[in-house]
Amino acid sequence: GTIAVWFRKDLRFHDQTALAKAILALHEEDQIIGLFHLHPALNQTFSPRHDYFYATLKSFVDDGKELNFPIHFMHGNIFSALDDLLIKTSDLEALYFNYDEVGFGRERDDAVIQHLNSKDIAVFPCLDHHIHSAHDILKADHSHYKVFSSYYKRWSKAEKPKIVQVDIDKLKKHAVHLQRKFADGEQVYQELLSKRITQWEHVGEQQALQRIEEFTTETIDDYHRKRDYPALQATSGISAYLRTGQLSPRTIFYAALDKIQGRADCEGIETFIKELAWRDFYNMIYHYYPKSKNEELIEKYRGLTWNTDDADLFKRWTEGQTGFPIVDAGMRQLNQTGWMHNRVRMIVASFLTKDLLIDWRKGERYFEERLIDYDPASNIGGWQWAASTGTDAVPYFRIFNPTRQSERFDPNGIYIKQYIPELKNVPVKYIHNPITMPDSVQKESSCIIGKDYPKPIVDHRVMREKALELFKESTSNG
Numbered sequence: 001g002t003i004a005v006w007f008r009k010d011l012r013f014h015d016q017t018a019l020a021k022a023i024l025a026l027h028e029e030d031q032i033i034g035l036f037h038l039h040p041a042l043n044q045t046f047s048p049r050h051d052y053f054y055a056t057l058k059s060f061v062d063d064g065k066e067l068n069f070p071i072h073f074m075h076g077n078i079f080s081a082l083d084d085l086l087i088k089t090s091d092l093e094a095l096y097f098n099y100d101e102v103g104f105g106r107e108r109d110d111a112v113i114q115h116l117n118s119k120d121i122a123v124f125p126c127l128d129h130h131i132h133s134a135h136d137i138l139k140a141d142h143s144h145y146k147v148f149s150s151y152y153k154r155w156s157k158a159e160k161p162k163i164v165q166v167d168i169d170k171l172k173k174h175a176v177h178l179q180r181k182f183a184d185g186e187q188v189y190q191e192l193l194s195k196r197i198t199q200w201e202h203v204g205e206q207q208a209l210q211r212i213e214e215f216t217t218e219t220i221d222d223y224h225r226k227r228d229y230p231a232l233q234a235t236s237g238i239s240a241y242l243r244t245g246q247l248s249p250r251t252i253f254y255a256a257l258d259k260i261q262g263r264a265d266c267e268g269i270e271t272f273i274k275e276l277a278w279r280d281f282y283n284m285i286y287h288y289y290p291k292s293k294n295e296e297l298i299e300k301y302r303g304l305t306w307n308t309d310d311a312d313l314f315k316r317w318t319e320g321q322t323g324f325p326i327v328d329a330g331m332r333q334l335n336q337t338g339w340m341h342n343r344v345r346m347i348v349a350s351f352l353t354k355d356l357l358i359d360w361r362k363g364e365r366y367f368e369e370r371l372i373d374y375d376p377a378s379n380i381g382g383w384q385w386a387a388s389t390g391t392d393a394v395p396y397f398r399i400f401n402p403t404r405q406s407e408r409f410d411p412n413g414i415y416i417k418q419y420i421p422e423l424k425n426v427p428v429k430y431i432h433n434p435i436t437m438p439d440s441v442q443k444e445s446s447c448i449i450g451k452d453y454p455k456p457i458v459d460h461r462v463m464r465e466k467a468l469e470l471f472k473e474s475t476s477n478g
């Protein structure tokens with residue numbers, strides 16, 4: 001019979017649970033096919049995130065071709081597409097995929113399992129996207145954790161899943177082309193590829209594996225000391241690989257852990273592994289709070305009266321034109337590259353919610369459109385953390401001062417200058433708060449504030465007080 005593997009955000013051939021299990025299940029006379037579903041909505045909204053995703057998909061499909069393992073494209077309504085698959089492969093025995101525990105994917109997967117079971121097709125949903133999935137790390141009474149520190153204590157002690165070996169030789173032997181192809185799916189795939197505009201430099205499984213190897217050999221030892229400084233390339237830069245599944249979280253985990261041997265100082269490695277646990281933590285939280293993309297996790301903050309008269313302020317934030325250099329540099333990095341440094345994500349998110357009093361959901365959506373590593377669980381987690389509405393979030397009265405953050409984490413303004421060319425001649429003394437430049441210095445640095453670079457669009461001290469009031473009001477109502 002035929003065994004099918006449906007790929008999604010797991011575009012790789014190494015350490016791939018669904019693929020490995022499907023291959024293992026093949027008998028001598030069986031054949032295996034690869035599938036990808038092109039959701040109709042993708043044809044209507046094409047964002048930088050999609051642009052990156054399709055570059056990855058193409059790289060994966062091309063790698064598949066090299067192995068003689070073609071990927072077939074289903075298109076349109078998923079249930080009709082699957083029914084069509086059943087007609088095309090009259091002997092389909094089983095479908096394997098890596099189950100999504102959150103959001104849209106979870107709903108789709110649950111519905112698909114039901115649909116195919118009703119047609120007597122065996123479905124094998126595998127858990128693959130995290131080191132520990134949502135139900136792995138629970139309290140003794142089987143309830144879930146809400147605070148990261150206690151979650152992490154348990155997480156670090158739990159036995160870790162092994163790397164999954166994929167039998168590529170066996171795959172090659174059993175891989176087939178569908179006799180009756182999904183002609184329209186192939187056409188939609190080509191159309192989507194033709195919409196792409198960016199030549200992404202670092203795409204593909206081999207590059208991804210190389211990146212984690214380089215990071216864990218060369219950079220990881222200083223990770224805990226340098227990770228907060230956006231001008232340094234001190235983080236791994238693997239988030240987009242993880243998001244698209246070009247890298248497996250287990251492979252990353254062991255790449256880091258294996259380096260502990262022989263090291264006197266393991267703090268960098270330990271801090272890095274802790275970040276992988278944050279990723280698992282937020283997946284767990286989103287799994288247990290499926291409404292959290294739209295709803296505050298802390299109940300008493302569900303009625304916060306965000307500033308709704310905000311169109312211009314929001315636009316200035318998205319464009320990196322707020323007059324706060326560290327915020328603007330972050331937003332421009334995001335717009336130009338599809339990625340932003342973690343410390344700066346925290347700063348811009350805090351600025352939107354606490355300095356502009358704009359609803360965190362608007363920021364979450366903007367990141368969704370732009371980030372090539374957009375991951376709903378981590379993004380919602382990050383935004384609700386910054387907005388002080390999440391579980392284990394920053395308390396509302398600890399408000400970031402964007403200028404202090406800038407002085408502390410980009411002391412020489414190197415990151416700022418990289419993304420804001422208008423400020424490139426501004427002396428370091430004024431780089432964090434350019435409005436304080438005397439007129440003569442503005443002239444000398446060819447940067448007239450209010451003309452070449454904007455004045456601050458809000459007064460941090462005033463907005464800070466307003467933010468405190470907003471939360472206090474809500475607390476006393478709740």
Ligand code: FAD
Nearest residue numbers: 235236237238239275279342345373374375378379382383
């Ligand atoms: P490294 O520092 O090298 O970390 C390694 C990996 O650990 C990351 O790739 C990521 O998978 C995980 N990780 C690190 N920090 C976090 C964290 N705080 N939460 C969850 N996982 C983490 N990360 C995303 O992958 N997608 C998002 O959409 C996303 N949105 C965010 C929004 C906000 C407002 C904030 C504050 C953070 C967000 N993060 C998101 C988390 C973090 O900023 C990125 O994972 C990190 O910057 C990616 O770069 P890196 O791979 O070099 O990270």
